[in-house]
Amino acid sequence: xxxxxxxxxxxxxxxxxxxxxxxxxxxxxxxxxxxxxxxxxxxxxxxxxxxxxxxxxxxxxxxxxxxxxxxxxxxxxxxxxxxxxxxxxxxxxxxxxxxxxxxxxxxxxxxxxxxxxxxxxxxxxxxxxxxxxxxxxxxxxxxxxxxxxxxxxxxxxxxxxxxxxxxxxxxxxxxxxxxxxxxxxxxxxxxxxxxxxxxxxxxxxxxxxxxxxxxxxxxxxxxxxxxxxxxxxxxxxxxxxxxxxxxxxxxxxxxxxxxxxxxxxxx
Amino acid sequence: xxxxxxxxxxxxxxxxxxxxxxxxxxxxxxxxxxxxxxxxxxxxxxxxxxxxxxxxxxxxxxxxxxxxxxxxxxxxxxxxxxxxxxxxxxxxxxxxxxxxxxxxxxxxxxxxxxxxxxxxxxxxxxxxxxxxxxxxxxxxxxxxxxxxxxxxxxxxxxxxxxxxxxxxxxxxxxxxxxxxxxxxxxxxxxxxxxxxxxxxxxxxxxxxxxxxxxxxxxxxxxxxxxxxxxxxxxxxxxxxxxxxxxxxxxxxxxxxxxxxxxxxxxxxxxxxxxxxxxxxxxxxxxxxxxxxxxxxxx
Numbered sequence: 001x002x003x004x005x006x007x008x009x010x011x012x013x014x015x016x017x018x019x020x021x022x023x024x025x026x027x028x029x030x031x032x033x034x035x036x037x038x039x040x041x042x043x044x045x046x047x048x049x050x051x052x053x054x055x056x057x058x059x060x061x062x063x064x065x066x067x068x069x070x071x072x073x074x075x076x077x078x079x080x081x082x083x084x085x086x087x088x089x090x091x092x093x094x095x096x097x098x099x100x101x102x103x104x105x106x107x108x109x110x111x112x113x114x115x116x117x118x119x120x121x122x123x124x125x126x127x128x129x130x131x132x133x134x135x136x137x138x139x140x141x142x143x144x145x146x147x148x149x150x151x152x153x154x155x156x157x158x159x160x161x162x163x164x165x166x167x168x169x170x171x172x173x174x175x176x177x178x179x180x181x182x183x184x185x186x187x188x189x190x191x192x193x194x195x196x197x198x199x200x201x202x203x204x205x206x207x208x209x210x211x212x213x214x215x216x217x218x219x220x221x222x223x224x225x226x227x228x229x230x231x232x233x234x235x236x237x238x239x240x241x242x243x244x245x246x247x248x249x250x251x252x253x254x255x256x257x258x259x260x261x262x263x264x265x266x267x
Numbered sequence: 268x269x270x271x272x273x274x275x276x277x278x279x280x281x282x283x284x285x286x287x288x289x290x291x292x293x294x295x296x297x298x299x300x301x302x303x304x305x306x307x308x309x310x311x312x313x314x315x316x317x318x319x320x321x322x323x324x325x326x327x328x329x330x331x332x333x334x335x336x337x338x339x340x341x342x343x344x345x346x347x348x349x350x351x352x353x354x355x356x357x358x359x360x361x362x363x364x365x366x367x368x369x370x371x372x373x374x375x376x377x378x379x380x381x382x383x384x385x386x387x388x389x390x391x392x393x394x395x396x397x398x399x400x401x402x403x404x405x406x407x408x409x410x411x412x413x414x415x416x417x418x419x420x421x422x423x424x425x426x427x428x429x430x431x432x433x434x435x436x437x438x439x440x441x442x443x444x445x446x447x448x449x450x451x452x453x454x455x456x457x458x459x460x461x462x463x464x465x466x467x468x469x470x471x472x473x474x475x476x477x478x479x480x481x482x483x484x485x486x487x488x489x490x491x492x493x494x495x496x497x498x499x500x501x502x503x504x505x506x507x508x509x510x511x512x513x514x515x516x517x518x519x520x521x522x523x524x525x526x527x528x529x530x531x532x533x534x535x536x537x538x539x540x541x542x543x544x545x546x547x548x549x550x551x552x553x554x555x556x557x558x559x560x561x562x563x564x565x
Contacts, residue, residue, distance in 0.1 A: 127429070
């Protein structure tokens, strides 16, 4: 579109000739310039789903509200909007080769863990021809796999929760990773790999035990991730009481979410 | 949901082409010359139809008092009356601020107007190669500590080579990747018939053959995909998102007759075409959370 810029600059001279017929060209130039990239190299997010539009307008306050009514999140920018303090950590980049007729084809596999150190963690694995693409893709997959972490107490329920609520375990391949509650001040007693994920999850104290071929980082980190995600599926006595669904009738947006839940429950 | 096509060939009896006298200035760029000096005007013996004062459609009914303003329906007549015609019906000219307020109120009833600029969608393969070269240089500075480990082949014993699985369906991820280059695109138009695969937003709900896309009623040819309306359009139409009855779609696919036929009588200028709607699937993150909260370990 090299000709759109000079065409605009000659607007003064061709002024009276620019009537209805030239609106399209002016628009094209405007669109090209206005669509510039922001400083962080990304373009502004234009939401595609209805939930995305609501989130972009700021109508929904927290991600838990969305989960409560089981609305599917399809765009990773929604996770970004709810959890702006997500930190990503590239755990490893390995080259992976495949034998083809024309020699070997090398791709790079990136492991990225993401978390806000306050109850949300995600893990993404992406294989791509270039390192930067793999990292970018892994970050997006990590955001799309963000899971909440339930934290509890080791002994007295004094202060904020600091450890896993119960002994949980996760398995991937041959690696089994077990997380055990620990008293305050212990810190995370783990190998470097699960330690990174547990820190990103916001778990402050934890004992861990692992078994199997922990050298395979892919399986090790997935096992730790599965163990963390099991914290919310563990039924502890304090969850025995039945909770009533509350709905604030004065918030029209909670209303919308409730209508969606009602629609779903009709299936 | 219906869609109609109305088109005129370039040589027609209603509009005539008028070249302007600006030929000397545009010697530099022939392309610009052809576009910026062309203008169309109505032929002499053509009388334009009267347009509804609110929406611009054919105005069949006139205001019974002054017979100046015409409307397409009773609803628009009532709306215009309340918006300001009640005061100035019968008067010659109304004062400027009230006229401006009147037009503003009328505009609020319609969707906002925007300009659509059209650009070509770059070919995926070339674009990827070009971008990646630039960006890997930038990323190299950020990730100096991260270098791929020595070129040892990863043993393929336990490890699976695929990417991690997410709950979001694959078709949507591909769709998002494709629109990432131009996130504010609202219409995707295909000009050639060998590129007429629409960009689907999910695996389910794709229109199938003759059932969803009937053949053209006038000439019997099988309809082909022409353009699709993207969901980003809903951002620009200022529709209330919180109303659960408001319109929402994944994408609207318009299939048209490839020979652009029109019926024989000159009066019939609208030809019906086929439109299909594809909604987003219900896959997405959050389902795992809900399952985890309810104790399902799968």
